[in-house]
Amino acid sequence: xxxxxxxxxxxxxxxxxxxxxxxxxxxxxxxxxxxxxxxxxxxxxxxxxxxxxxxxxxxxxxxxxxxxxxxxxxxxxxxxxxxxxxxxxxxxxxxxxxxxxxxxxxxxxxxxxxxxxxxxxxxxxxxxxxxxxxxxxxxxxxxxxxxxxxxxxxxxxxxxxxxxxxxxxxxxxxxxxxxxxxxxxxxxxxxxxxxxxxxxxxxxxxxxxxxxxxxxxxxxxxxxxxxxxxxxxxxxx
Amino acid sequence: xxxxxxxxxxxxxxxxxxxxxxxxxxxxxxxxxxxxxxxxxxxxxxxxxxxxxxxxxxxxxxxxxxxxxxxxxxxxxxxxxxxxxxxxxxxxxxxxxxxxxxxxxxxxxxxxxxxxxxxxxxxxxxxxxxxxxxxxxxxxxxxxxxxxxxxxxxxxxxxxxxxxxxxxxxxxxxxxxxxxxxxxxxxxxxxxxxxxxxxxxxxxxxxxxxxxxxxxxxxxxxxxxxxxxxxxxxxxx
Numbered sequence: 001x002x003x004x005x006x007x008x009x010x011x012x013x014x015x016x017x018x019x020x021x022x023x024x025x026x027x028x029x030x031x032x033x034x035x036x037x038x039x040x041x042x043x044x045x046x047x048x049x050x051x052x053x054x055x056x057x058x059x060x061x062x063x064x065x066x067x068x069x070x071x072x073x074x075x076x077x078x079x080x081x082x083x084x085x086x087x088x089x090x091x092x093x094x095x096x097x098x099x100x101x102x103x104x105x106x107x108x109x110x111x112x113x114x115x116x117x118x119x120x121x122x123x124x125x126x127x128x129x130x131x132x133x134x135x136x137x138x139x140x141x142x143x144x145x146x147x148x149x150x151x152x153x154x155x156x157x158x159x160x161x162x163x164x165x166x167x168x169x170x171x172x173x174x175x176x177x178x179x180x181x182x183x184x185x186x187x188x189x190x191x192x193x194x195x196x197x198x199x200x201x202x203x204x205x206x207x208x209x210x211x212x213x214x215x216x217x218x219x220x221x222x223x224x225x226x227x228x229x230x231x232x233x234x235x236x237x
Numbered sequence: 238x239x240x241x242x243x244x245x246x247x248x249x250x251x252x253x254x255x256x257x258x259x260x261x262x263x264x265x266x267x268x269x270x271x272x273x274x275x276x277x278x279x280x281x282x283x284x285x286x287x288x289x290x291x292x293x294x295x296x297x298x299x300x301x302x303x304x305x306x307x308x309x310x311x312x313x314x315x316x317x318x319x320x321x322x323x324x325x326x327x328x329x330x331x332x333x334x335x336x337x338x339x340x341x342x343x344x345x346x347x348x349x350x351x352x353x354x355x356x357x358x359x360x361x362x363x364x365x366x367x368x369x370x371x372x373x374x375x376x377x378x379x380x381x382x383x384x385x386x387x388x389x390x391x392x393x394x395x396x397x398x399x400x401x402x403x404x405x406x407x408x409x410x411x412x413x414x415x416x417x418x419x420x421x422x423x424x425x426x427x428x429x430x431x432x433x434x435x436x437x438x439x440x441x442x443x444x445x446x447x448x449x450x451x452x453x454x455x456x457x458x459x460x461x462x463x464x465x466x467x468x469x470x471x472x473x474x
Contacts (some may be wrong), residue, residue: 033276035398036344036422041273070307107273110360111367120398120422123347123373130348132369136360161272161357185273185357 014220016227018059023099023152024052025092025106025140027067029085033132034117041107042185045069047157047197048105050219052077058223063099065091067106085109085137092140097150101226104141104156112137142175153230155179155222157199161186165200172202179203179229181222201225251457253464255296260336260389261289262329262343262377264304266322270369271354278344279422282306284394284434285342287456289314295460300336302328304343322346322374329377334387338463341378341393349374379412390467392416392459394436398423402437409439416440416466418459438462 026048031039045066052064053074062077065088073079082088085108096102111134145154156177158168161184168182181199198212201222210221263285268276282303289301290311299314302325310316319325322345333339348371382391393414395405398421405419418436435449438459447458 036278036396037276037346038279039270039274039276042275109274114366120396122404128373129351130371132371134367134369136365159273159357167359 014054014058014223014227016231017055017223019061020100021061021063021098022052022055022101022103023063023065023092023095024048024055024103025065025088025108026052027069028107029067029088029109029137030083031085031109031112031137032083032116033113034119034121036120039109039111039113039134041109043067043069043107045071046195046215047219048103049074050215051103051105051222054216054219054223063095065095065106085112085140089138089140089143093143096144096147096152099152101230102141102144102152102154103226104144104154106140107159108140109137111135139175141177145176145178153178153226153233155181155226158182159185165202168200168202172204178233179226203229251291251295251460251464253468254292254460256298257337258298258300258335259289259292259338259340260300260302260329260332261285261292261340262302262325262345263289264306265344266304266325266346266374267320268322268346268349268374269320269353270350271356271358273357276346276348276350276371278346280304280306280344282308283432283452284456285340286311287452288340288342288459291453291456291460300332302332302343322349322377326375326377326380330380333381333384333389336389338467339378339381339389339391340463341381341391343377344396345377346374348372376412378414382413382415390415390463390470392418392463395419396422402439405437405439409441415470416463440466 027045028041028043049071052062056062056074056076064077065080065082067082080091082091088106088108114133114135141156154177156171156175158171158180160167164182164184168180172180179201181201183199195214196212197215197218198210200207200209208225210218264282265278265280286308289299293299293311293313301314302317302319304319317328319328325343325345351370351372378393391414393408395408395417397404401419401421405417409417417439419439420436432451433449434452434455435447437444437446445462447455
């Protein structure tokens with residue numbers, strides 16, 4: 001009886017994740033313009049860190065590739081710090097094939113500056129206007145989803161300010177994701193720097209709305225949904 | 238004797254600042270591109286916050302106008318949070334004439350995006366390149382230094398990666414500052430996110446090198462120099 005009680009105490013909330021390897025991205029990326037200036041995106045990293053923490057508590061091996069954020073590393077999580085989208089792409093592609101599940105939660109900059117200045121650009125009275133030429137960054141989640149060998153179950157996030165459902169479903173199809181979590185960031189009540197978030201998850205032939213709740217609780221709900229979707233894709237033998 | 242001892246205990250390190258009003262800017266500014274993307278500068282805000290804290294401890298009335306940073310407000314300091322350079326300019330100009338001393342320590346973005354998009358800009362397969370047109374932001378410190386009535390003693394900072402002395406002296410003259418603190422940010426040992434910094438201060442006809450030390454100690458040294466310079470400018474009657 002004592003043994004059973006102890007086992008129950010140690011039973012994780014997400015038994016399906018025990019022993020699985022999760023690769024998660026979080027936070028913004030920073031794209032250098034010169035040594036003092038950069039382009040970036042709003043992202044506190046809280047959602048990605050909450051997912052990493054919940055997965056580690058469930059007994060998963062978790063690698064967290066993160067841009068610059070002010071958050072402590074969750075217990076039991078391996079953290080890899082990066083700055084730019086190119087660095088994040090490289091850190092992810094090195095590890096993606098060893099992962100069972102990839103969750104792209106980072107707010108990756110779509111574009112970087114075409115030519116980074118080595119020294120601080122000087123403002124002069126003559127240049128009242130400045131033109132910055134940007135080029136596309138690699139698409140991390142699409143590259144993971146396109147792996148033909150040892151492809152992890154691939155989950156994306158879509159942060160949008162309008163047309164949430166149609167943009168998210170389009171991204172799911174176009175990038176060949178297994179699941180996408182759509183996030184309305186036009187409200188100050190959720191998303192970005194808030195402790196709360198509400199998302200709607202979409203997959204091929206289904207969707208689930210997860211109402212506004214603390215990001216920690218939402219992380220567990222998302223991981224439960226991922227575990228369910230994996231079981232549906234791979235029926236028991 | 239007891240009274241004398243108590244008075245000494247309460248004698249601030251910087252008696253000249255007691256009762257003075259200081260207006261200080263700190264941190265970076267963020268210039269929106271659209272609701273999720275922005276331009277910014279590297280700045281932890283630590284130097285400006287250390288100046289505010291040291292001045293408040295010296296008995297000064299301190300107003301701290303700060304961009305987005307992850308720092309607690311020093312005890313006794315009035316904090317005004319802003320995002321963009323235009324917001325910082327407005328917050329400073331409202332308060333500058335009431336200040337005895339203005340210290341522009343913020344890393345203000347020189348340029349902002351000409352047209353901010355109201356909705357998140359969508360990446361499409363057709364736009365491999367993107368051009369961002371930037372326009373000049375108002376020059377906060379030059380506008381304070383140019384006040385013809387109730388102009389505070391005006392101190393600037395110059396963060397440079399090369400030609401430190403010549404750029405700083407040029408900025409001192411061109412913007413008509415009373416003092417400028419030049420900061421070599423090409424080294425990882427100091428500046429930006431470091432707890433340490435070394436600066437060289439320049440004024441009309443003089444300079445002083447303050448060696449690498451914790452930003453808290455450096456803040457006191459800078460305030461002492463400011464107090465000296467004010468006394469030199471305004472000889473005792």
